[in-house]
Amino acid sequence: MTNILFVCKANRFRSKIAEAHMKKINTKLNVHIRSAGIIPGNPALREETKTLLKREFNIEIKGKPRGISRKLLNWADILVITADDVSPKLFDKSQFKGNLIHWNIRDTDHKHKTEIRDIARDIIKHVDKLEREI
Numbered sequence: 001m002t003n004i005l006f007v008c009k010a011n012r013f014r015s016k017i018a019e020a021h022m023k024k025i026n027t028k029l030n031v032h033i034r035s036a037g038i039i040p041g042n043p044a045l046r047e048e049t050k051t052l053l054k055r056e057f058n059i060e061i062k063g064k065p066r067g068i069s070r071k072l073l074n075w076a077d078i079l080v081i082t083a084d085d086v087s088p089k090l091f092d093k094s095q096f097k098g099n100l101i102h103w104n105i106r107d108t109d110h111k112h113k114t115e116i117r118d119i120a121r122d123i124i125k126h127v128d129k130l131e132r133e134i
Contacts, residue, residue, distance in 0.1 A: 005076035011037030040067025
């Protein structure tokens with residue numbers, strides 16, 4: 001069994017897109033997927049952004065943002081940082097013993113649809129590649 005944890009700053013946008021897309025395309029029964037953020041307690045994603053992602057990419061963002069925990073880190077075999085504003089140094093070998101992957105993906109203020117689309121495409125491209133490799 002392989003457990004994949006996608007992490008970004010707030011678990012509102014980047015890691016949620018990665019989680020939703022990976023769940024959608026994953027065909028392997030032995031792969032489990034979750035996401036979390038390093039800063040807990042953030043508000044959920046704006047409805048306008050959720051609607052755009054569903055309509056244009058068939059990605060449905062569900063659930064409230066989740067903060068990262070020791071339990072999640074122990075659960076994960078692969079930790080994928082989906083953010084340019086989260087340092088891989090936070091997850092040194094004393095914090096996380098699995099495979100660490102870092103995608104340098106920028107965040108958005110969610111005001112510009114073009115930017116949201118571009119970031120979503122970038123995440124989807126990375127997730128598609130990861131799915132082929134596992």
